[in-house]
Amino acid sequence: MELFNTPESLRSACRQWRRQGLSVALVPTMGFLHAGHMSLIDEARKRADKLVISVFVNPTQFGPNEDLDRYPRDLPRDLRLAEEHGADAVFAPEPGAMYAADHATWVEVPELAKGLCGASRPIHFRGVCTVVLKLLNLVQPDVAVFGQKDWQQLAILRRMARDLDLDAQLIGMPIFREEDGLAMSSRNVYLTEDERARVPAIRQGLLKARDAAAAGQRDAGALALMFRAHIADTLPDARIDYASFVHPDSMAPVARLDAPTLLAVAVFIGKVRLIDNILIEV
Ligand code: PAF
DSSP states (O other), rough: EEOOOOOHHHHHHHHHHHHTHHHHEEEEEEEOHHHHHEEEHHHHHHHSSSEEEOOOOOOOOTTTTTTTTSSOOOOOEEEEEEETTTSSSEEEEOOHSSSOOTTOOOOOOHHSSTTTTHHHTTTTHHHHHHHHHHHHHHHHOOOEEEEEEGHHHHHHHHHHHHHTTSSSSSEEOOBOOOTTOOBBGGGGGGGGGGHHHHHTHHHHHHHHHHHHHHOOOHHHHHHHHHHHHHHHHHHHEEEEEEEEOOOOTTTTTTTOOOOOOEEEEEEEEETEEEEEEEEEEO
């Protein structure tokens, strides 16, 4: 496995592979890899001859008061895991190698980014789209694999790929969960022991809403209230950032569940913001 730190070296290796007729898969990550990442990496491994994993804590997707500085990092461990899972290359650039001092070009999908996470993180998806497009341009992969925990991110990236005629197929993998239902996330390390023990309540709230929809409740407002009541009962110190029913592709708000609908939630527990979602197929 090779480690690349500069865009030029990565681009040149990927170009050589493509000239040899080899297919390439990309898994973009911010590192501190966990089992959820591994499920993306294992899927990508099956889908192409060569596998590139990027490990880059992308500064442009963090707001001024967010956790860029304390975001967990462990490159030596990430490299070991990447190699164990069959990666051919890891791309781990410094921010200065990715962004020129006078970087001035941004990619945005404002219509899909204005709600949910985009409402409280206004520059987040602009940073995500820009860095993912840069990575896709460098690697020119046949497939790129993302997790569905960040459902809105994937919907935005798919729209970007369609609108800008990108060649790569974007694949979404199901949320990987701890045994008690907590969605895996690098940020789970921020939770105290007590918070960690209680946060599976978020998943239980999603399942409660899904079960009520299956039993015939189609009113999104009533279902959202049910989720909120569950969180108030089980995590009284939590603050719900949003609990919203949206169309799974357009991210447009949905009032009645007459078709598959995404319930997406973000919950603050202490200083930690956890996101999760469930696709409700009525
Ligand atoms: O989902 C993530 O880890 C990041 O948003 C991504 C896609 C790697 C872009 O920095």
